[in-house]
Amino acid sequence: MLNSFNQFISLFPPALIPLVLLAIALLFIAPLGLFAFNFLAIKTLYEELRKIFQDIFQLIIPNKWDSAKTLIWLSVFSWAMSLLTESFIQIFIAFCGWLFLIPGIHWLMYEEKKIKEFLTIEKVLIAPWITGALICFFLFATPENLPGIMVVTWPIISAIIAALPKFIKPGPTYKVPDPPVRQDLIIMVLFNLLLSCWLQLSYSTQVWLAEYPSLRADDLTNSSFVVQTQSSETANSQGYDILVQAEAALKESLQGQSWSQVERWLVNFDDRIREFNGQIIQRLPAKAENAYWQIEGRVLAGEYNVQLFAVWKGPSSHNAGYHLAKTCQILQVMPVDIKTTPQTPSPVGSVAPNTQVGTANVSCGAVTKAIKGQPDYGKVN
């Protein structure tokens, strides 16, 4: 008995146990005379609940058979049925559900006076735009993405939906609308066409930025066409990736090589940089802007400091493009003599056994922020 009680208690999360105990207590106390006190409270509670449910039912149950709510209920029914089936039958039933939903909502907005009033801004009913949005979503949206064509055709379809009632005469037959109505129709249709052009422009902007991602990281405040809503610090121009890969390539060719090899390598530095240029730029994701990136470099004074530049020669807010720089140091590391205790701890690098000449260790600093103009080879910094 105690065991089953323990099992019962363990079903509930610990916070709920006091409530359960309270419920059990009430269950036992109620017949003991508190029933008379609770009766009135229960009655008013029941009345309130009844009123709430009545209001809700009045709202959602259609009062005549040919109302908008019928259509919406049909679509909910189709959706529920579609959950029970699978594969192409499910798609078909869900499709029918959408086909009921869209006219249902459209009709609903015209039928219910309160909704119609709510949706009227300055004597213009915005219901066709809502229906148009639903239709565009139904036609073009996929589970993976919301394509651009969906947003661009939305104003056009809404204009058609808003214009259609004017073409119908009670009959119902087709009629040509009379001139004052025609003028308003023309202006409305043209305005919606213009809206869809504006939406298409924003999609064109996206496409351009995708093709030239380095423009995103630049300063766009001077433009009289676009506005930056998110700061550009999150975007990294491709120059950053280029320099990271250049550092990797440099380490690959020099790390752990013997010092004489390093010096030989550095003699032909310009050719090496040109090789880097070809290799790395080709490995970047293919974008139209790759033609404007170039890797340049120079050897600075000192045992050996190398500066790598990623130069952008394309469109930018600075007059002559900009560049990013990365400074690398190639140090000579002497081999550790295992017999004697090391005087200085050897830096992290490779240790080449049995060579007199030290080996190279490449360490690079971080990539600098964009520097205006082309790299200045006269300046030493």
Added chain:
Amino acid sequence: MNFGVLPLRAIAFQGLFLLIAIALEAIVYFRQLGFDYKTSVRYAASVNLFSTFIGWLVFFNLQALLPQPLKEQLISYFFFERFFINPWAPSIAPLLALSGLIVFMGIFLLEVKSLDLLDLLLGKIQTEDAVLSKEDFRTSRLRQQGIVFKSNSRAYAVLVANAYSFSAILILLIIRSVEKLR
């Protein structure tokens, strides 16, 4: 869709220019063509919206067909309001002047044609014939004297209207570029 960069400024400027152009052209139509005020505003609105829409169509098709360096100049202008160094850079200024001229003439012709189209759509048959028959006698006499007189007041009105609206837009652009320089 990434909401980082939006062409809201372009939309705002175009809305502003459209409103100004519609107002100016409505005044010109009201004066020159004798419509009442409401009709002239509606005519000006329809004609301007139509020509703006056609302009956008031409723009979208053109930017798909441009040679790559020229397209990059366009993109550079769009994002940074400057042109960059490029094989096409020296020829940008004459290209711009030429395209400005073409745009003006094109919009003028388009608006004349669309005014006629609008009349057709609205079912108002042109009273041009009545006007022409009255003036014919006078123009044939003038023509005999060697003066060719074109009595198409509608095209003249559209030309004047366009001149006003383009000048207003130019003034606004000049003001803006002066502001930016400061």
